[in-house]
Amino acid sequence: MTSKKNRTRLKRATLATGAALTVVVAAAAAAPGAGKATPAAGGKPKLKLIAASSAVTIDRWEGEPGVYLDLGTYVSVDGAPLEFKVTRKSYKDPVVAKQILRDGGTTKTKTLPAGLVKDFSGLSGFLEVTVTDAAGKEVAKSKGTFCPNNASGRIRPDAPATSHYPESCPTNPFTLGSVWGVEKGWASNSSTVDYDKPVDLPAGEYTAKVAVAKKYRDLFSIPDDRPTIKVTVRETGDGEGGQGAAAARKSAHHGAGHGAGHGAGHGTAQAGAAHHYGPRGADAPTPPALSHALEDRGLAHHLGDGPGHTDGSRIAPALKPNAKRPTGRAGVPADVPKPDLRSLPAWDIAITDGEDGDVPGKDYLAFSANVWNAGPAPLVVDGFRSPGKDLMDAYQYFYDANGKQVGYTPTGTMEWDPRVGHEHWHFTDFASYRLLSEDQTKEVRSGKEAFCLANTDAIDYTVKNANWHPYNTDLSTACGEQNSISVREVLDVGSGDTYTQYRPGQSFDITGLPNGTYYIQVIANPEKRLKETNLNNNVALRKVVLGGTPGARTVTVPPHQLIDAK
Numbered sequence: 134m135t136s137k138k139n140r141t142r143l144k145r146a147t148l149a150t151g152a153a154l155t156v157v158v159a160a161a162a163a164a165p166g167a168g169k170a171t172p173a174a175g176g177k178p179k180l181k182l183i184a185a186s187s188a189v190t191i192d193r194w195e196g197e198p199g200v201y202l203d204l205g206t207y208v209s210v211d212g213a214p215l216e217f218k219v220t221r222k223s224y225k226d227p228v229v230a231k232q233i234l235r236d237g238g239t240t241k242t243k244t245l246p247a248g249l250v251k252d253f254s255g256l257s258g259f260l261e262v263t264v265t266d267a268a269g270k271e272v273a274k275s276k277g278t279f280c281p282n283n284a285s286g287r288i289r290p291d292a293p294a295t296s297h298y299p300e301s302c303p304t305n306p307f308t309l310g311s312v313w314g315v316e317k318g319w320a321s322n323s324s325t326v327d328y329d330k331p332v333d334l335p336a337g338e339y340t341a342k343v344a345v346a347k348k349y350r351d352l353f354s355i356p357d358d359r360p361t362i363k364v365t366v367r368e369t370g371d372g373e374g375g376q377g378a379a380a381a382r383k384s385a386h387h388g389a390g391h392g393a394g395h396g397a398g399h400g401t402a403q404a405g406a407a408h409h410y411g412p413r414g415a416d417a418p419t420p421p422a423l424s425h426a427l428e429d430r431g432l433a434h435h436l437g438d439g440p441g442h443t444d445g446s447r448i449a450p451a452l453k454p455n456a457k458r459p460t461g462r463a464g465v466p467a468d469v470p471k472p473d474l475r476s477l478p479a480w481d482i483a484i485t486d487g488e489d490g491d492v493p494g495k496d497y498l499a500f501s502a503n504v505w506n507a508g509p510a511p512l513v514v515d516g517f518r519s520p521g522k523d524l525m526d527a528y529q530y531f532y533d534a535n536g537k538q539v540g541y542t543p544t545g546t547m548e549w550d551p552r553v554g555h556e557h558w559h560f561t562d563f564a565s566y567r568l569l570s571e572d573q574t575k576e577v578r579s580g581k582e583a584f585c586l587a588n589t590d591a592i593d594y595t596v597k598n599a600n601w602h603p604y605n606t607d608l609s610t611a612c613g614e615q616n617s618i619s620v621r622e623v624l625d626v627g628s629g630d631t632y633t634q635y636r637p638g639q640s641f642d643i644t645g646l647p648n649g650t651y652y653i654q655v656i657a658n659p660e661k662r663l664k665e666t667n668l669n670n671n672v673a674l675r676k677v678v679l680g681g682t683p684g685a686r687t688v689t690v691p692p693h694q695l696i697d698a699k
Contacts (some may be wrong), residue, residue: 177238179212180353182345183320184360192369199331202262206343206361207320208279209288216298216314218242219253220595224307224694228252235481245352253303253311255280259349260323263342264334264364272339273332276346277325281313285321292318299601303591305503305631306698307477310595340365452605454515454621459528463541465664469531470510471600472624473666474657476564476673477503477592480698481633482653484686496686499676500642504564504631504657505592508599512624512663514586516547518617523549524597525620527560529663544662547622549615550585557585557612558620563630565659568641571650573674578641585612588628599627629658646681 185205193200208215216233230250232243251257266272280302287293298314315321323343344359349615464469481501486493506512510532516525526546531540545562563586568578588603603625615619624630632639641653657671665671681687690699 147515176234178210178215178669180215180355181209182323182343182355182358183207183209184362188363189368190365193336193366195368195370197331199333200366201326201328202332202341203326204324204341204343205324206360208323209320210315211317214314214317217281218312218595219250220310224696227695241685253308254278255302256349258346260325261344261346265340267560272334278458279323281315281321283322285315285319287318287349288320289318292316293319297601299591299594300604305590305592306480306696307503308592310593311591312594312601334366336366336368339366369396452621452623454619459541463542465531465542469533469539471664472510472512472587472667473507474504474512474663475507475670476655476657477505477629478673478675478693479653479655482677482688482690482699484688495642496683497640498643498688500653501631501633502566502655503590503629504655506624506626507593507596508626509597511626514622516546516558516620518619525558542664547620558617559585562660564660565656567654569652569654573652577646577651584630586622586624586630588625589631590629591627592629594627596627600625603628643686646679650676650678652676
């Protein structure tokens with residue numbers, strides 16, 4: 134990567150929500166272990182490609198380079214749930230996807246062909262879309278990835294009232310394990326929209342033909358149905374929210390899904406919404422973003438769980454801390470379940486000229502980093518404010534298998550961060566970043582030291598007690614307000630907390646550093662104040678090679694084993 138270029142957003146194929154089905158959707162309750170599957174009758178799921186509507190209207194916003202083909206096609210599932218377990222043993226090994234077939238109390242697995250699934254974003258090349266204009270000329274063609282965890286809903290009233298499967302498919306490059314699924318009697322949106330690659334369609338009338346790729350029809354015995362959808366593209370200017378609303382929606386889509394991470398700060402308000410979503414999607418609803426169908430029905434202001442939410446969008450509710458500080462003697466029973474914090478190697482690495490608050494004219498090495506919890510227990514930390522101070526005393530809590538609190542221990546502090554892009558309470562003992570010399574013996578720069586905990590990324594939902602429906606997945610509710618007297622921050626089992634390079638302070642000042650090889654070191658629980666099951670897996674390294682000249686520095690990022698995420 135070369136430097137001094139504007140930072141680009143993480144290029145993630147955001148999962149679209151499409152036209153709304155006439156279905157009922159409800160979010161499953163979040164609790165440790167909520168992801169455990171329940172046996173279902175049937176054995177083999179029956180899949181079918183359906184369209185929610187025979188016609189859709191898509192806005193082309195003034196100033197935008199194109200449109201996003203959210204066509205509202207779904208894969209319906211009946212007979213038995215559609216379920217996959219997707220894992221890799223390590224970053225040296227390829228991703229392996231297995232279909233889970235449940236028939237009463239019997240469970241069988243079917244390994245998908247090697248190379249069919251290359252990452253955790255879904256079944257690649259699943260959906261084939263061809264768009265023709267009014268004269269019948271082909272004007273666009275694409276192949277899309279199908280994430281079974283995409284926005285979904287019931288197709289009949291006797292189907293399960295809630296889906297216990299996770300929401301969205303992970304896009305973190307260092308994900309280790311995922312679970313995909315669609316409940317029996319449900320349908321999942323099959324559309325994939327890459328918001329970095331709009332389709333250049335002028336205003337007018339079009340016809341879209343949608344089909345499932347033959348390799349998947351053969352693999353899953355899907356009928357060769359090919360819905361035809363009339364598409365109207367209309368020009369939309371600054372009225373009714375116009376370009377600003379388009380930018381906010383695009384930002385929300387970029388940040389949508391369990392995996393958005395801590396992006397930029399609060400500031401851009403979506404029309405009518407009580408929550409603010411940052412210009413780079415920091416606080417976007419998760420997951421996925423609001424569908425065009427709900428916007429057309431005038432429900433764009435009504436984000437979150439509730440009637441009419443057929444796209445699965447929600448705003449994470451705030452977590453409630455204990456009513457008062459813990460009393461009695463602090464202690465942690467030896468056999469109580471504890472979290473296991475692990476660091477991921479840095480990625481999304483680039484040279485920049487700094488963010489707001491950085492010193493102009495200097496060179497910075499920016500990066501994204503994640504610390505996740507491999508369990509078997511969530512990390513639960515409460516902060517209680519010292520009267521009159523922007524400081525809280527922090528305590529870690531411990532629970533037995535029945536959810537009863539059985540211990541606590543003091544664990545540092547939380548501090549109020551007033552900077553734009555933060556404006557919440559940071560826990561000071563969660564992680565640390567350092568830039569090391571080539572021989573890893575010398576620390577040449579220190580990085581960020583305090584964090585607002587949020588379950589931004591699903592890193593491994595196959596570990597014991599993984600919670601497939603964590604609550605605090607976005608910053609709009611995770612870490613309190615300036616006038617908060619207490620705050621609860623949680624990192625659930627299976628999830629990680631990503632801070633992206635767009636976050637203020639998420640970089641090293643490399644001005645004056647000589648060219649050469651360095652290592653970005655990410656350390657979980659650096660002072661070892663947090664109680665864990667294992668303290669020997671808390672450090673991750675990522676090699677970088679600095680080059681160039683002052684004001685025009687460059688960085689080369691070699692692959693980390695099989696992961697070439699720069």
